[in-house]
Amino acid sequence: MGILGFLRGPREVLFGPGQRYALGTVTASLGSRALVCTDARFGGTDEFAELVRLIEGAGVHVTVFAEVLPDVPVHQVAECAALAHRVRPDVVVGMGGGSCLDLAKAVAVVIAHGGQASDYYGELRVPGPVVPVVALPTTAGTGSEVTPVAVLTDPGRVSKVGISSPHLVPHTAVCDPELTLGCPPSLTASAGADAFSHAVESFTAVRRTATPELATERVFVGKNALTDTYALLGVRLVAENLRRVVEAPGDAEAREAMMLGATAGGFALGSAGTAAAHALQYPVGALTHTPHGVGVGALLPYVMEYNRPARVPELAAVAVAMGANPDESPEVLADEAIERSAALLRSVGIPSTLAEIGLPSDRLRWTAEQAFQATRLVENNPRPLDVDALERIVRAAYSGDRRSLREEARPQAATTTTAGVR
The missing domain is CATH 1.20.1090.10 (Dehydroquinate synthase-like - alpha domain)
Incomplete structure (x- = not known):
């Protein structure tokens, strides 16, 4: 059997201490309106406020959805997408743990292609490119910042469900290990x-x-x-x-x-x-x-x-x-x-x-x-x-x-x- 080599990933990965300070420039390169997805814990920190200021300082208008729940209940995709339809973001920024990044990816699909999250459950059901996503993880675990999948919880199903598509790979991953220092x-x-x-x-x-x-x-x-x-x-x-x-x-x-x-x-x-x-x-x-x-x-x-x-x-x-x-x-x-x-x-x-x-x-x-x-x-x-x-x-x-x-x-x-x- 011949050697098989296959790898998908973001267009850019910025890794290392202090790389979060590039977030403003990275986001501004993708548009002038950003939707930021995070959870209440990280959304209440000084680090989050600083990150938003970096984006705004680059000339980008920021709208924040800071209500992401663990394991992303599917209804949150609809809620966040409704907000997105009002502000028409050019880029979605996920900040936090894997759930925050997964919500950002799922919302990017619905913004681009309409419908609801359940329309895209499974593999290869996203019909084309989505709104670009910038992923900034604050935990060292899921790897969602570089993967083609968003995992959700649907009350109509016993187990978690996933949307899997090459189109879900974030455009850019900004991985700054200093943001994990507060992780318990x-x-x-x-x-x-x-x-x-x-x-x-x-x-x-x-x-x-x-x-x-x-x-x-x-x-x-x-x-x-x-x-x-x-x-x-x-x-x-x-x-x-x-x-x-x-x-x-x-x-x-x-x-x-x-x-x-x-x-x-x-x-x-x-x-x-x-x-x-x-x-x-x-x-x-x-x-x-x-x-x-x-x-x-x-x-x-x-x-x-x-x-x-x-x-x-x-x-x-x-x-x-x-x-x-x-x-x-x-x-x-x-x-x-x-x-x-x-x-x-x-x-x-x-x-x-x-x-x-x-x-x-x-x-x-x-x-x-x-x-x-x-x-x-x-x-x-x-x-x-x-x-x-x-x-x-x-x-x-x-x-x-x-x-x-x-x-x-x-x-x-x-x-x-x-x-x-x-």
Whole structure:
């Protein structure tokens, strides 16, 4: 099989301490009227006021929507779009965590193409370019500043929904790690777990046959030579700095490394995609109302264990990126990757089981059934999934018994290999 390299991203990424001071110039280059989307917490800070002044100082009229809620309820897209229709922005600026950036991206779609957010659920349903988005993250986690997806919560659906399109990639990402210094330890840990999961899942995702049509048929094409580079960078930076930044929130060097790791993970997932841990988190999050990063972090070691028979070389590379001895055998290193990942997540307070998160014991099968409906994520998993397989992962993650997945996998390893040759 020839080498496949595929990568989507913003036209510009400005990364580093102090890069926020370029926001005025960046925004003014895209128009004279800006709609700024943020949440009440960040919207009440001195940093936010300063950022608005920078934009206004560049000659741009600013309208602020400072009501973004966690997990973006879909009705907020309509509310913000109604405001946008009155002020007719040339550019939408998202400032804050992933929810703020996702709302900015979804609103940019509705401003450009009309209708409502639900018209664009799924992949490749945005018909053309959207109002340009400038994304300025204040957490190191989602990578939304460089991705082609906006995730929303719709009360008419059990799990979260996404709008996925190359047109959703922000025009410019302004990533200033100094803006994460005020992020509390619990949010830092949850966001960091999300970033780590993005890197691991995109690096271990399915590898599809390289065809000229692949990038036009799918938003997320699977692992490839370019996303692998970003994924391993994300693994290394988060592994080296997550615990450090949780224990010492004022550590500027660690904050910088974490934001770079999150952005790298965003580049990886934005083209390769994520898989089973994210599919399962959606129903888990819906039932337990826990942060997204907590759910995927709790699930990730179990998904890695399930996928181990199909991804030993990749897991070995993950272990090396986390500091393991590269002279060990791939099999030993694959085990070490799972152990190191579980230990890292546990060290920053991510629960080790779904029982700790509060998943009801009578909803395990239901969780698997709901996760299976996330077709894009299920199909991106490197080892085939059905509802029974997803339930095995859920039950192992509920009880904390990763060994059950290892024992279950052994007789299937040969079958998987044979199927791959057909």
